[in-house]
Amino acid sequence: MFLPKTFRGGGYEVTINGDRSINVKQGDLPGKYSMAIYGDFDHIDKFCKKNGSLYEAVKDKNLIKTGDVLYHPDALPGEPSIPRGEGTGASEPPPQASYVMGHDDRERRRLALQASILNPLTEQLLRRAGISSGMRVLDLGCGIGEVSLMAARLVGRHGTVTAIDIDQAALATAADRAREQALGNLQFVQGSIDQYEPGRAFDAVIGRHILIHLRDPLAMLRRVYECLSPAGVAVFQEYDFSTVHLAYPPCPLLDRLMAVFRDFFGAITHGNIGTQLLHLLLEAGFRATDCRAEYPIMDGGPDSPFYEWIAESFRSIAQRAAAAGVIKESEFDINALEQQLRQEAASRNVSTPGPTMVGCFARKP
Numbered sequence: 001m002f003l004p005k006t007f008r009g010g011g012y013e014v015t016i017n018g019d020r021s022i023n024v025k026q027g028d029l030p031g032k033y034s035m036a037i038y039g040d041f042d043h044i045d046k047f048c049k050k051n052g053s054l055y056e057a058v059k060d061k062n063l064i065k066t067g068d069v070l071y072h073p074d075a076l077p078g079e080p081s082i083p084r085g086e087g088t089g090a091s092e093p094p095p096q097a098s099y100v101m102g103h104d105d106r107e108r109r110r111l112a113l114q115a116s117i118l119n120p121l122t123e124q125l126l127r128r129a130g131i132s133s134g135m136r137v138l139d140l141g142c143g144i145g146e147v148s149l150m151a152a153r154l155v156g157r158h159g160t161v162t163a164i165d166i167d168q169a170a171l172a173t174a175a176d177r178a179r180e181q182a183l184g185n186l187q188f189v190q191g192s193i194d195q196y197e198p199g200r201a202f203d204a205v206i207g208r209h210i211l212i213h214l215r216d217p218l219a220m221l222r223r224v225y226e227c228l229s230p231a232g233v234a235v236f237q238e239y240d241f242s243t244v245h246l247a248y249p250p251c252p253l254l255d256r257l258m259a260v261f262r263d264f265f266g267a268i269t270h271g272n273i274g275t276q277l278l279h280l281l282l283e284a285g286f287r288a289t290d291c292r293a294e295y296p297i298m299d300g301g302p303d304s305p306f307y308e309w310i311a312e313s314f315r316s317i318a319q320r321a322a323a324a325g326v327i328k329e330s331e332f333d334i335n336a337l338e339q340q341l342r343q344e345a346a347s348r349n350v351s352t353p354g355p356t357m358v359g360c361f362a363r364k365p
């Protein structure tokens, strides 16, 4: 078990709790933040031991604030480093062509960054759906385990979470994180969810941003139905790119990128899967549905993680978007994008809306 620790510096007081949530106090303003920490959480601890404070460990004092992502500055001996802001965006050929975001380290880090923004919405959905102590849960397309770890905490030591993904490296990261967080109630399975035969019934099957990537989401929901025990619950959270929300005051570059996401996901995937969700669950035989759409609107301050999230999400799709004719090859300077987005929003108190997410849960009668 990780022991709670408090660090002070730069006007901040940062407490890392036993459950690895982080409390940050700046002046009189306390807050509890869920921070995505790429790689091994113990890096933070080790750097704190080496450098004396979290503030020094992350070098940039501005990194410690609402919704931010902490990056450990260097690799520890024997570890590969993943430099920030470098790379071409080219990804290895995906094990399965249907996952359009690719399967490289950069994409896995993007998932962690995205999770730091979206996890609070997902946790509320899981709680509303009744994911609780003692339940047996299956997480489809778990990636680096963001949703699986959340579910594992909710079901506690009397429950279990089985998490499946096609990407072995993502699963290795997820398993490391579960070990670090002393969560012994998770098991990870490598394979395609289209072919997975669990051999046992679950109380809940959950998934975030997975149906959008599948050729036949309805067929998958029918399989989910079969995996559930009577009164079991299916819980899915998916994007919907039918409508994208514009920044205010207007930010033309950001608005153009959101339109690219809309066009790309509409052309390559089930871009309106969020709106389809309720219909698909009913078609698959589920009843007692609860469905809500929401999206984060973040402040466009200079330190917002929003710009990197959007720029890295664009990087993940850029090559395929060009191939699909959604963008022109030379339309964007990918490596400058994060900074350009930040500058565009500078000093105007811009509201920056993210893409819509639809959270839906439904029961097997």
Ligand SMILES: C[S@@+](CC[C@H](N)C(=O)[O-])C[C@H]1O[C@@H](n2cnc3c(N)ncnc32)[C@H](O)[C@@H]1O
Pocket: 096, 098, 099, 101, 111, 115, 140, 141, 142, 143, 144, 145, 146, 147, 164, 165, 166, 167, 170, 191, 192, 193, 194, 207, 208, 209, 210, 213
């Ligand atoms: C957008 S990520 C979402 C990860 C995680 N659910 C989250 O919200 O952070 C989608 C994940 O689904 C996985 N995936 C896509 N198609 C799959 C399939 N057919 N079988 C198993 N995993 C799949 C990808 O490898 C990727 O890790």
